[in-house]
Amino acid sequence: MTARKLSISVPPEVEETIKAAAEEEGKPVSTWxxxxxxEKARAATLRADARAAASELVAEYETEHGKLPEESRQRARQFLLEAGLLDDESWRAAG
Known part of the structure; x- marks a missing residue:
C-alpha cells in the first residue's frame, strides 16, 4: 500500500495523548x-446505516398505522442518544 503524507495540527495535550497511545500499542504515530x-470512518458509516434503517422502519410503521405519536418519537430519540447512534446536532438537523 502506498502511503501519502498529511500534515495535521493538534493542541499539545492531544499530541501527547496520541504519542502515548501509539507508544502503548507499539506503533508509529502515523500508523496509530x-x-x-x-475506525472513526467505519463508526460513522455504521451510525449512518443505523439511522437510515430506523427511518425506514418508522416510515413503514407510519404507512401501516399512521403517524407515530410524539411521545414515542421522544422515547426513540432518547434511546438513540443513549446508544450513541444520534447526537443532538443530527437530531436538530433532521427537524
Missing part, C-alpha cells in the same frame, strides 16, 4: 493515527 481515522 491512520487506524484511528479508519
Amino acid at each position: 493515527l491512520a487506524e484511528a481515522a479508519i
Whole structure:
C-alpha cells in the first residue's frame, strides 16, 4: 500500500495523548493515527446505516398505522442518544 503524507495540527495535550497511545500499542504515530481515522470512518458509516434503517422502519410503521405519536418519537430519540447512534446536532438537523 502506498502511503501519502498529511500534515495535521493538534493542541499539545492531544499530541501527547496520541504519542502515548501509539507508544502503548507499539506503533508509529502515523500508523496509530491512520487506524484511528479508519475506525472513526467505519463508526460513522455504521451510525449512518443505523439511522437510515430506523427511518425506514418508522416510515413503514407510519404507512401501516399512521403517524407515530410524539411521545414515542421522544422515547426513540432518547434511546438513540443513549446508544450513541444520534447526537443532538443530527437530531436538530433532521427537524
